[in-house]
Amino acid sequence: MATVKQLVFPPLQGLAPAITLDGPVEQREYLIDGEIRRWSGPVADVLSPISQETPDGPRQVRIGSYPMFGEAEAIAAVDAAATAYDSGRGEWPTLAVIERIAHMEGFVHRMVARRAEVVKLIMWEIAKARPDAEREFDRTVEYIRDTLDALKELDRSSSRFTIEHGIIGQIRRGPLGVVLCAGPYNYPLNETYTTLIPALVMGNTVVFKTPRVGVLLHRPLLEAFRDAFPRGVVNTVYGSGRATMTPLMASGRIDVLAFIGTSTAADALKKAHPRPHRLRSVLGLEAKNPAIVLPDADLELAVRESVLGALSFNGQRCTALKILFVHASIISEFLERLSAAVTSLDIGMPWQDGVAITPLPEPGKPAYLTELVDDAVRLGGRVVNPGGGEVHGTLFRPAVVYPTSPESRLYREEQFGPVVPVVAFDDIEEPIRYVIESNYGQQLAIFGSDPETIAHLVDPMVNQVCRLNINSQCQRGPDTFPFTGRKDSAEGTLSVSDALRVFTIRTLVAAKSTDLNRAILTDIVRERRSSFLSTDFIL
Numbered sequence: 001m002a003t004v005k006q007l008v009f010p011p012l013q014g015l016a017p018a019i020t021l022d023g024p025v026e027q028r029e030y031l032i033d034g035e036i037r038r039w040s041g042p043v044a045d046v047l048s049p050i051s052q053e054t055p056d057g058p059r060q061v062r063i064g065s066y067p068m069f070g071e072a073e074a075i076a077a078v079d080a081a082a083t084a085y086d087s088g089r090g091e092w093p094t095l096a097v098i099e100r101i102a103h104m105e106g107f108v109h110r111m112v113a114r115r116a117e118v119v120k121l122i123m124w125e126i127a128k129a130r131p132d133a134e135r136e137f138d139r140t141v142e143y144i145r146d147t148l149d150a151l152k153e154l155d156r157s158s159s160r161f162t163i164e165h166g167i168i169g170q171i172r173r174g175p176l177g178v179v180l181c182a183g184p185y186n187y188p189l190n191e192t193y194t195t196l197i198p199a200l201v202m203g204n205t206v207v208f209k210t211p212r213v214g215v216l217l218h219r220p221l222l223e224a225f226r227d228a229f230p231r232g233v234v235n236t237v238y239g240s241g242r243a244t245m246t247p248l249m250a251s252g253r254i255d256v257l258a259f260i261g262t263s264t265a266a267d268a269l270k271k272a273h274p275r276p277h278r279l280r281s282v283l284g285l286e287a288k289n290p291a292i293v294l295p296d297a298d299l300e301l302a303v304r305e306s307v308l309g310a311l312s313f314n315g316q317r318c319t320a321l322k323i324l325f326v327h328a329s330i331i332s333e334f335l336e337r338l339s340a341a342v343t344s345l346d347i348g349m350p351w352q353d354g355v356a357i358t359p360l361p362e363p364g365k366p367a368y369l370t371e372l373v374d375d376a377v378r379l380g381g382r383v384v385n386p387g388g389g390e391v392h393g394t395l396f397r398p399a400v401v402y403p404t405s406p407e408s409r410l411y412r413e414e415q416f417g418p419v420v421p422v423v424a425f426d427d428i429e430e431p432i433r434y435v436i437e438s439n440y441g442q443q444l445a446i447f448g449s450d451p452e453t454i455a456h457l458v459d460p461m462v463n464q465v466c467r468l469n470i471n472s473q474c475q476r477g478p479d480t481f482p483f484t485g486r487k488d489s490a491e492g493t494l495s496v497s498d499a500l501r502v503f504t505i506r507t508l509v510a511a512k513s514t515d516l517n518r519a520i521l522t523d524i525v526r527e528r529r530s531s532f533l534s535t536d537f538i539l
């Protein structure tokens with residue numbers, strides 16, 4: 001039987017400067033109405049999941065604190081955003097596209113300069129492995145650049161008049177108003193910015209609420225927001241969702257809710273809005289993406305992708321593989337290989353070379369995962385890999401659980417952590433029924449080699465999920481691909497180009513083609529009197 005290394009937090013002395021925090025980050029600054037103001041109200045401590053060994057067991061390192069806003073401060077943020085939008089008359093929503101692009105380029109330039117600080121804080125706040133933290137930052141920068149290219153393309157296709165049935169029209173996409181952006185802790189930069197950036201560049205103004213975990217890493221970019229955009233275009237809010245987001249929604253002044261989190265929270269927020277028909281929502285919610293491993297699958301590949309899919313960033317991805325259905329004829333060999341692969345994963349700190357499993361940032365997470373595993377074991381399952389499910393402070397050794405009873409919580413609940421439930425099936429109807437009966441409908445992975453069998457699964461299953469992956473783990477990228485889900489998994493579609501659409505509405509100026517109207521339109525365009533009525537072509 002394979003031996004497993006002891007779970008232990010290494011000493012924190014002597015770390016390289018690129019990793020060491022210079023001291024706790026006591027954030028008191030927040031951005032409202034173009035000013036970085038200083039907070040003097042209550043604060044919350046930030047405890048890193050990275051811990052120090054003490055005689056009483058591991059103790060999480062305190063790395064700083066952040067403001068706990070109440071209703072008044074949240075409302076001040078929406079006031080500033082609404083004033084900057086000024087019912088669509090503000091400087092930002094009326095600016096020509098080319099000028100908004102220039103502001104955004106200024107932002108990226110300032111953002112890139114703060115890469116090292118942000119990456120370091122991602123490691124300390126959410127324990128993301130250093131290469132993944134760097135990738136998250138770089139992917140976000142690339143996303144912004146791709147967004148600007150997509151916007152140029154969109155603008156080019158709108159920079160002309162159309163004449164239909166004697167009516168001249170110019171059709172563009174216009175902003176919607178004030179957007180409340182709230183991202184998750186697991187991709188704090190990427191998932192937040194994939195809504196915030198398109199919302200902004202399309203002319204909306206933004207109230208940006210950081211999640212409860214993953215706050216300080218946004219601090220280095222406050223000045224960039226202040227300096228790159230007109231006042232009030234970006235405003236930040238910190239603290240509990242209940243104390244800040246609920247009153248924001250209840251104010252009725254949020255036009256778009258861009259939220260990545262649970263469907264329960266999203267439903268509560270939407271219900272708090274007094275005029276729900278005025279509210280647009282762009283939501284990324286829960287998922288329980290299954291993998292189906294067919295009898296003729298290449299097992300080495302299926303195991304490799306399953307480990308990546310289920311355990312990258314400790315399984316804390318909405319796209320993670322969260323349950324594996326494996327054909328009964330290959331279950332023993334699959335489990336043996338999976339257990340060996342999971343056992344070989346390095347457990348350690350984010351800066352250690354080759355680390356795969358790191359401490360968990362959510363308060364109470366190891367205890368929650370333990371409950372799920374215990375429940376599955378009580379219902380006939382066992383932990384297959386040596387030491388699986390062992391807890392040491394915020395460290396949780398990944399657990400492969402088999403068999404996973406349909407009665408267990410693990411069978412349906414989104415674990416969002418390093419627990420891999422496995423189910424054996426004889427009849428393909430079993431996993432198909434699972435997908436159909438699931439509350440979620442984000443993605444699915446199929447492992448096999450017979451084109452006929454795969455094709456028979458593809459056609460019905462693409463009407464249950466929004467992405468079907470063949471011999472590949474589930475994932476969001478590349479970011480030019482549409483990212484969405486059915487049922488309780490999402491509302492709206494995000495991708496570089498789709499995001500420009502979800503934060504806007506098609507708007508047009510039309511006129512009967514009379515001599516007078518043609519003369520008016522010609523004059524407006526020739527004399528460049530309008531940003532909207534314009535045939536300027538961005539090169």
Ligand code: G3H
Nearest residue numbers: 317318319474475476477
């Ligand atoms: O948590 C959900 C992320 O958007 C997943 O992104 O599949 O590229 O890791 P990823």
